[in-house]
Amino acid sequence: MQRLAEFGWRLLPFIAAITIWYLVRWSGLVDQGLLPPPHAVFVEIWRRSLDGGFLLDAWMSVRRVLLGLFFGMLLAVPVGFLIGWNRGVRRFVDPLVNFFRALPPIALIPLVIVYLGIGEVAKVAILFYAAFFAGVIVMYEGMSQINPLFVRVARTLGATDWEIFYKVIIPLTIPHVLTATRVALGVAWATLVASELVAAQNGIGAVIQNASAFFQLTTIYAGIVTIGFFALLMDSVLRAITRNFLNWQDRVAQ
Amino acid sequence: MNASASFQLCEPAASAHSPDVKVQFRDVYKTYGRIEVVHGVSFDINEGDFISLVGPSGCGKTTMMNMLAGFTEPDRGEVLLEGNRVTGPGPDRGVMFQDYGVFPWLTVEQNIRFGLDLRVKRGMSKEEKRETVEKYIALMRLGDFRDAWPKNLSGGMRQRLALARAYAANPHFLLMDEPFGALDAQTRSAMHDLLLGIMQSERKTALLITHSVEEAIYLSNRILVISARPSRVVEEIRVPFSDQRDRELLDTHEFIEMRRHLRDLVMQQYAQQQELR
Ligand SMILES: Nc1ncnc2c1ncn2[C@@H]1O[C@H](COP(=O)(O)OP(=O)(O)OP(=O)(O)O)[C@@H](O)[C@H]1O
Ligand SMILES: [Mg+2]
Numbered sequence: 001m002q003r004l005a006e007f008g009w010r011l012l013p014f015i016a017a018i019t020i021w022y023l024v025r026w027s028g029l030v031d032q033g034l035l036p037p038p039h040a041v042f043v044e045i046w047r048r049s050l051d052g053g054f055l056l057d058a059w060m061s062v063r064r065v066l067l068g069l070f071f072g073m074l075l076a077v078p079v080g081f082l083i084g085w086n087r088g089v090r091r092f093v094d095p096l097v098n099f100f101r102a103l104p105p106i107a108l109i110p111l112v113i114v115y116l117g118i119g120e121v122a123k124v125a126i127l128f129y130a131a132f133f134a135g136v137i138v139m140y141e142g143m144s145q146i147n148p149l150f151v152r153v154a155r156t157l158g159a160t161d162w163e164i165f166y167k168v169i170i171p172l173t174i175p176h177v178l179t180a181t182r183v184a185l186g187v188a189w190a191t192l193v194a195s196e197l198v199a200a201q202n203g204i205g206a207v208i209q210n211a212s213a214f215f216q217l218t219t220i221y222a223g224i225v226t227i228g229f230f231a232l233l234m235d236s237v238l239r240a241i242t243r244n245f246l247n248w249q250d251r252v253a254q
Numbered sequence: 255m256n257a258s259a260s261f262q263l264c265e266p267a268a269s270a271h272s273p274d275v276k277v278q279f280r281d282v283y284k285t286y287g288r289i290e291v292v293h294g295v296s297f298d299i300n301e302g303d304f305i306s307l308v309g310p311s312g313c314g315k316t317t318m319m320n321m322l323a324g325f326t327e328p329d330r331g332e333v334l335l336e337g338n339r340v341t342g343p344g345p346d347r348g349v350m351f352q353d354y355g356v357f358p359w360l361t362v363e364q365n366i367r368f369g370l371d372l373r374v375k376r377g378m379s380k381e382e383k384r385e386t387v388e389k390y391i392a393l394m395r396l397g398d399f400r401d402a403w404p405k406n407l408s409g410g411m412r413q414r415l416a417l418a419r420a421y422a423a424n425p426h427f428l429l430m431d432e433p434f435g436a437l438d439a440q441t442r443s444a445m446h447d448l449l450l451g452i453m454q455s456e457r458k459t460a461l462l463i464t465h466s467v468e469e470a471i472y473l474s475n476r477i478l479v480i481s482a483r484p485s486r487v488v489e490e491i492r493v494p495f496s497d498q499r500d501r502e503l504l505d506t507h508e509f510i511e512m513r514r515h516l517r518d519l520v521m522q523q524y525a526q527q528q529e530l531r
Contacts, residue, residue, distance in 0.1 A: 152325055153355040157369035157423050158345030158376075167368070171359040248359045248403045 036218040044222040060203040065188045068127020076135030084143020101133040106194040126195040127188045135184035142176030178242045189231040274300045282331035293484035306462045306470035309480025310527035315463045323349050348425030350433045354416040356404045363400040369423030390418040409436040428460040467516045479519045482527035
C-alpha cells in the first residue's frame with residue numbers, strides 16, 4: 001500500500017506536466033497545429049515502435065550514449081583521480097581541462113568529421129568527449145575534498161600504501177565516481193542529438209532531424225519524450241546503485 | 255638557540271639515550287606561515303609514562319602530538335623515538351584524533367576491526383581478532399550499534415568508537431588528543447578507569463592532551479603545563495599517587511591541593527592566550 005502511494009507520488013509530477021500540456025493546447029495561447037496533444041505523441045511512439053524502426057533508433061541512441069559514457073568515464077576516473085590527488089599534475093592540467101570543457105562538443109563536429117568520418121566511431125567520439133570532460137571535473141573536485149585525516153588514521157593502524165589505497169581511497173572515491181557518472185550521463189544525452197547530426201541515418205536524433213525537415217511536429221515530440229524517458233531511466237538506475245551502495249553517506253540521493 | 259634553556263626539563267641534547275627513555279623532544283621549534291606555534295620544547299617520555307599536556311586552546315598541543323605521531327616535522331630540533339628520529343607514522347603509535355577520524359564508510363564493528371584485519375594478514379589469528387573486537391565492543395558499550403553507520407552515532411559514541419579502534423590495534427604508545435571531551439561525566443570516569451586498567455595490564459606508554467586538570471592528575475604520572483602560543487613547557491608536575499587509583503583519590507587532600515596548584519598555572523596561561531587574540 002505504501003509502495004503504491006510512493007509510486008503515485010513519483011508519477012504525480014508527470015501527470016501534472018501532461019495536464020499543463022493539455023491546458024496550454026486548449027487555452028488557445030498556442031496555435032493547435034504547433035502543439036500536438038500528448039495522446040497523439042504517445043500514439044505516435046506506440047505506432048513507430050510497433051513497426052520496429054523506432055525501437056532500433058532508440059537502441060542506436062542508447063548504445064551511443066552508453067559507449068560514450070563508458071569510455072569517457074574509463075578515462076575520466078583515473079585522470080580525475082590523478083589530478084585530484086597530485087597538486088603538481090593539477091596545476092599543469094587544470095587550465096587545459098577548463099579550456100576543453102568550455103568548448104561545446106558540437107563545435108568539434110566539423111573536426112570530427114574530417115578525422116573520423118561520419119560513422120559510428122565519430123558519433124561515439126563526440127559523446128566520449130562530452131562525457132569525459134563533464135566527468136573529470138566532478139571527479140577531481142570530489143577527490144580534492146577527501147579528508148586526509150582518514151589516510152593518517154589508517155597509517156597509525158598500520159596500513160601500507162597499497163592497503164590505504166584500496167581500503168580507504170577506493171571507498172572514498174566511489175561516491176565521486178557515481179556522481180561524475182550521473183553528470184556525464186546527463187551531458188552525454190544532451191549532446192546526443194548533436195552527435196547524430198553527423199550524417200544522421202538512425203538514432204532518435206536522426207528521427208527528430210528528419211521529422212523537422214518535413215515539419216512532423218508529433219514525431220519531433222515523440223523523439224524528445226523518448227530521449228527524456230531513456231535519460232531518466234538510466235539516471236534512476238544510477239541513483240538506485242548510489243542508494244544501495246552508499247548508504248553510509250550523510251546525504252544520499254533519493 | 256638557547257632562549258628556552260630555562261624551560262628545558264630533560265638532560266642536555268647531547269646526552270646518551272638510556273633504555274628507559276622512549277621519546278625525546280629536543281629543542282623543537284615549529285612555525286606555520288608567520289605564526290610560531292612551538293618554541294623550543296624539550297622533554298622526555300619514559301617507558302610506562304602517562305604524560306599529559308595541558309594548555310590553552312590553539313597553543314600547539316596537537317602540533318606537538320603530530321610530531322610524535324609522524325605527521326609533522328619540526329622546523330628545528332628533533333623528536334626521537336627510541337633514539338631514532340621520527341620519520342612517519344607507524345602502528346607502534348596509536349593515535350586517537352581530536353576529531354575522531356572514524357571511517358564513515360565502515361560500520362562500528364568494521365571500524366574496530368580495521369587495524370586487526372591488517373594484523374591478521376601479518377600473522378594474527380582470526381580467533382584472537384574476533385575476541386579483541388568483541389572485547390572492545392563490550393568495553394565501549396557499542397554492542398547495540400555494531401552494525402550501525404557512524405553517521406547514526408552520537409558524538410560520545412563516535413568518540414568511544416575511535417578509542418576502541420585505537421586500543422584494539424594494541425599499539426605500544428597511545429597518543430590521545432582530548433579523547434573524552436564529548437562524553438558525559440559517568441562515561442568519562444568509566445573510560446578513565448578503563449584506560450588505567452589497560453595501562454596496567456598491557457604496559458603501555460601514553461601521551462594525553464586534555465583541558466581537564468582533574469583528568470590530567472587522575473590519569474598521569476607527569477603533567478606538562480604548556481604556555482600560551484608559542485608552546486613552551488612552563489612547568490612539569492610529577493603526580494605522586496600510586497598506579498593503583500580509584501575515584502576516592504579525587505577527594506583526598508593531596509589531590510585537591512595539586513588540582514588547585516595546577517589550575518592556577520593553567521589559568522595564567524589561558525589568560526595570556528586571551529591577550530594574544
Ligand atoms: N597545518 C597547519 N597549517 C597552518 N597552521 C596550523 C596548522 N596546524 C596548526 N596550525 C596552527 O597552529 C596553532 C596551534 O594549533 P594546534 O592544533 O596545535 O593547537 P592545540 O593546542 O591543539 O589547540 P586545541 O586545544 O584547540 O586543540 C593554531 O593557531 C593553528 O591555527
Ligand atoms: Mg588540538
